[in-house]
Structures are given as structure tokens and as C-alpha cells.
Amino acid sequence: MRVKTSNGKGDISQIPEPTLRRLPGYLSFFKALKINNVEFVSSGQIAANFKMDSTLVTKDLSYTGIKGRTKIGYNVNLLIETIIQFLDFNSQEKAFLFGVGNLGRALIKYQGLKSYGLHIVAGFDIDPDVVNITLNDVKIYPIDEFRDLSRKLNVRLGIITTPDAKAQDTADLMVAWGIKAIWNFTPQSIKVPDNIIVENTSIYSDLAVILNRLNNS
Amino acid sequence: MRVKTSNGKGDISQIPEPTLRRLPGYLSFFKALKINNVEFVSSGQIAANFKMDSTLVTKDLSYTGIKGRTKIGYNVNLLIETIIQFLDFNSQEKAFLFGVGNLGRALIKYQGLKSYGLHIVAGFDIDPDVVNITLNDVKIYPIDEFRDLSRKLNVRLGIITTPDAKAQDTADLMVAWGIKAIWNFTPQSIKVPDNIIVENTSIYSDLAVILNRLNNS
DNA sequence: ATTAAGTTGTTAATAAAATAACAACTTATT
DNA sequence: AATAAGTTGTTATTTTATTAACAACTTAAT
Numbered sequence: 271m272r273v274k275t276s277n278g279k280g281d282i283s284q285i286p287e288p289t290l291r292r293l294p295g296y297l298s299f300f301k302a303l304k305i306n307n308v309e310f311v312s313s314g315q316i317a318a319n320f321k322m323d324s325t326l327v328t329k330d331l332s333y334t335g336i337k338g339r340t341k342i343g344y345n346v347n348l349l350i351e352t353i354i355q356f357l358d359f360n361s362q363e364k365a366f367l368f369g370v371g372n373l374g375r376a377l378i379k380y381q382g383l384k385s386y387g388l389h390i391v392a393g394f395d396i397d398p399d400v401v402n403i404t405l406n407d408v409k410i411y412p413i414d415e416f417r418d419l420s421r422k423l424n425v426r427l428g429i430i431t432t433p434d435a436k437a438q439d440t441a442d443l444m445v446a447w448g449i450k451a452i453w454n455f456t457p458q459s460i461k462v463p464d465n466i467i468v469e470n471t472s473i474y475s476d477l478a479v480i481l482n483r484l485n486n487s
Numbered sequence: 488m489r490v491k492t493s494n495g496k497g498d499i500s501q502i503p504e505p506t507l508r509r510l511p512g513y514l515s516f517f518k519a520l521k522i523n524n525v526e527f528v529s530s531g532q533i534a535a536n537f538k539m540d541s542t543l544v545t546k547d548l549s550y551t552g553i554k555g556r557t558k559i560g561y562n563v564n565l566l567i568e569t570i571i572q573f574l575d576f577n578s579q580e581k582a583f584l585f586g587v588g589n590l591g592r593a594l595i596k597y598q599g600l601k602s603y604g605l606h607i608v609a610g611f612d613i614d615p616d617v618v619n620i621t622l623n624d625v626k627i628y629p630i631d632e633f634r635d636l637s638r639k640l641n642v643r644l645g646i647i648t649t650p651d652a653k654a655q656d657t658a659d660l661m662v663a664w665g666i667k668a669i670w671n672f673t674p675q676s677i678k679v680p681d682n683i684i685v686e687n688t689s690i691y692s693d694l695a696v697i698l699n700r701l702n703n704s
Numbered sequence: 705a706t707t708a709a710g711t712t713g714t715t716a717a718t719a720a721a722a723t724a725a726c727a728a729c730t731t732a733t734t
Numbered sequence: 735a736a737t738a739a740g741t742t743g744t745t746a747t748t749t750t751a752t753t754a755a756c757a758a759c760t761t762a763a764t
Contacts, residue, residue: 285699294691295687332744342730372596453694459515469700482507542753559711560711
């Protein structure tokens with residue numbers, strides 16, 4: 271039996287992105303519950319914590335295939351295991367990171383990402399000051415070595431934390447050497463072939479929302 | 488004349504959040520055009536760059552009040568100025584940052600945020616190893632001094648980059664001492680009074696989307 | 705000067721997600 | 735054992751965002 275089918279008919283790829291985005295938040299909440307020795311949690315309690323509608327919670331959770339028990343709620347341990355499984359957070363997906371500036375360095379050093387399925391195996395930069403150094407067991411290489419390492423390690427995911435102006439060149443290089451998914455932390459829109467997955471993380475968008483709410487309310 | 492009204496009738500707070508989130512991306516693109524000495528850009532060109540519909544571009548831009556000229560397009564310099572004005576990216580909003588770990592340190596050091604309207608004026612932590620150090624002219628204080636500094640500097644925005652378990656306590660402290668908006672980088676959902684603005688930045692959500700697309704396609 | 709191409713910007717239609725309503729079920733209590 | 739309370743999970747409605755269609759306008763070319 272596949273865990274990743276929601277109802278036996280549809281496939282997981284059908285999951286709405288908003289739902290997918292909420293799952294890590296649920297997971298964090300459930301982990302906190304576990305620490306406090308809470309064994310069961312109801313959709314109503316979850317909804318209250320996130321100030322959302324309980325039907326939306328049950329809808330979201332139903333995509334993972336987990337079943338709750340009426341009058342009891344969901345088993346917290348099972349919730350945690352199921353969501354981790356569903357999100358592939360135990361997969362230790364290998365990743366290359368390009369651009370070892372402040373942000374890149376933080377991502378490499380940030381151990382928390384490991385428990386969310388991401389394992390950065392190498393960094394790349396052109397700056398001689400950072401090339402060949404090691405951050406938390408992650409070595410930084412010159413760009414030239416990307417080709418060989420890519421062939422050796424078979425990495426599918428590339429992270430862009432370069433200066434904005436270098437984002438497109440970096441993406442081109444990644445695509446050329448077999449990267450399948452790109453996580454772009456620059457505000458630049460990058461152009462890649464259709465079969466390449468691109469996810470943009472724009473803290474500037476979040477900042478725009480904050481400043482707007484702060485100055486217009 | 489107020490720049491921030493889209494049509495004279497509505498107020499800016501009416502702007503849809505998706506539009507607001509796209510504006511920084513446009514801005515980055517326009518800045519790149521300016522560097523390449525491009526003077527005018529049409530909605531079609533913008534749409535092509537972001538692989539989106541041109542009508543959505545014109546709709547988004549119309550919220551900022553800017554007018555394009557048919558057969559010519561939008562003036563790039565004016566676009567840049569207008570969007571910066573509209574998003575308050577020249578406001579140098581003061582912010583306190585709590586939790587000077589890897590991510591917090593990166594945000595403090597990251598100069599790029601200054602051109603997007605954010606000015607982190609102080610950091611706070613409990614770890615004696617970081618307290619009293621200075622990162623890029625930003626001093627790190629013990630939590631005890633938050634109260635006095637808050638009163639002195641009149642800061643409205645607080646950033647949470649603490650460990651997950653400390654997120655709620657930190658938020659409570661911020662609210663108690665007059666912070667109006669909280670930028671939460673932990674995956675924890677924090678509970679605050681209704682009048683407090685909360686923006687959650689969850690890189691785990693982005694990661695969930697990437698891993699899902701990578702493993703189901 | 706007139707025409708035609710191409711763009712903006714508005715209005716309408718479609719698609720998607722969040723909310724609301726409801727039905728079915730299960731467990732604890734009387 | 736029967737009832738009632740409370741929860742899950744489905745279906746329907748409303749709201750919101752995106753896409754599509756269209757009208758008006760402006761500039762360049764004939």
C-alpha cells in the first residue's frame with residue numbers, strides 16, 4: 271500500500287500547494303505536543319492553535335492518508351511519522367549550494383534543515399577567501415569543480431544564494447550539469463527548461479507584506 | 488496627491504497579497520534592466536520574463552498608480568521609483584532581532600536588506616558568547632535590556648530567529664514592550680493580540696514544495 | 705493625413721481555495 | 735443498552751485570484 275495516496279484514486283501530486291505549505295507548520299506543532307507528552311490531538315485543537323477553520327485542518331490532514339478517531343482525535347506520534355513520510359523529510363536529499371555569502375553560510379551551518387530532509391553536501395564560490403574552507407563538515411569548492419562533483423555525487427537539488435546578478439548564470443550551469451530542482455533565494459526570476467523545478471524564496475515579498483500592513487492599518 | 492491610491496477611490500490596503508508579493512520581483516527585474524540601460528519596458532516583456540500573463544502584469548502595476556505609454560511601455564526609472572515608494576522600501580524601518588544564531592546572524596550581516604527598507608538596529612540573545620559582540624555595527628544585547636532600548640528607540644518591528652521552543656515567549660515579550668509587527672522565521676505558530684501584525688517566513692514550506700515536486704513528477 | 709499595428713487597461717469568465725453546512729459515526733455517559 | 739455529545743470527513747457555497755476577452759488609445763508607417 272502506498273502511503274502517498276490520499277483516497278486511493280488520486281495521486282499525491284494533486285495536493286494543493288497551500289495545503290503542502292501548511293504541513294510543516296502542523297508538524298512543528300505536533301512535535302511540540304509530543305515533547306509535552308500529549309498523545310492525541312483533535313482537529314479543533316489544531317485549528318485553534320493556528321486560528322483557522324477545523325474543516326480545513328481535517329481536509330489538509332486527509333491528504334496524508336492519516337485517519338483520526340472520533341472523540342479521541344489524531345495520534346500525535348502517528349501524525350508526526352506520517353507527515354515526515356509524506357513530505358520526504360527523512361530522505362536526506364543531497365544539495366549543492368552556490369554563493370557562500372552571509373545567507374549561504376547560514377544555510378550551510380543551519381543544522382535544523384537536516385531534520386527537514388535537506389543535506390547540503392558541498393558549497394561553491396568564486397571568492398578565494400571562502401574556497402577550500404569547511405563549514406560544519408561542508409567543504410567549499412571553486413566553481414570549476416562542480417562538473418566533477420556533480421557527476422560523482424549525483425545531486426538533484428541546487429541552491430542559489432549568489433548575488434542577484436549571478437543568479438541566471440548559476441542556474442544555467444546547474445541545468446547543464448544535471449541539477450533537476452533549483453531553490454532560488456535571489457529576487458531574480460531565472461529562466462530554465464520546463465522540466466526543471468524552480469522554487470523561489472523571496473524574503474523581500476514577506477518584507478513587502480509586513481511594511482504594507484504596518485504602514486496601512 | 489497621494490501616490491498610494493490605485494484609482495482615487497480605493498485604498499492601498501485593498502491590494503491583493505499575491506500582487507504585493509510579486510512587486511519585489513518586478514523591482515529586481517527593473518533594476519537589472521536599468522543596469523543594462525533599458526529605458527522602457529512593455530507589459531509583454533515583463534510577462535515573458537516571469538512566464539506569466541501580461542494582463543496580470545498590467546493589473547499588478549496599476550495598483551502602484553503608474554501609467555504606461557502605449558507602443559512605448561513603462562519608463563523603467565519611474566517603475567523603480569514608484570515601486571520603492573509604494574512598498575516603503577526607502578523607509579528604513581527599524582527592527583529588533585531576537586535569537587542571534589546562524590540565521591539571525593545572517594540577517595544582521597546581510598546588507599541587502601537595507602535597500603529593501605529594513606534596518607536592524609539591535610540584536611538580543613541569552614547566550615553569553617554572543618552578548619555584547621557587534622556584527623556590522625549592530626550590537627547584541629542581553630534580553631534584559633530590551634525594555635529600555637525599546638522605550639528609547641521606538642521600534643515597531645521584531646524579528647524572531649530563536650530556537651522554535653522560544654518563539655512564543657519571545658513574541659509575548661515583544662508585544663509586552665510595544666512591538667507592532669512580528670516577523671517569525673520559526674515554523675512555530677505564535678499567538679498574539681489581534682492588533683499585532685504577524686508574518687511567518689517558513690523555508691520549510693518551500694522545502695516541502697521542492698521535495699514534493701522532485702519526488703512526484 | 706490616414707491607416708494599421710500593437711499596447712494599455714477595463715470588464716467578464718473561469719478556476720481554485722477557503723469557508724460553511726451537513727451527514728455519519730464513535731465513544732463515553734446515563 | 736440506549737442516548738447524547740462531540741468529532742471526523744464529505745459536499746456545497748462563497749470568496750478570491752487568475753485567465754481570457756474586449757475596447758480604447760497612441761504611435762509609427764504609408
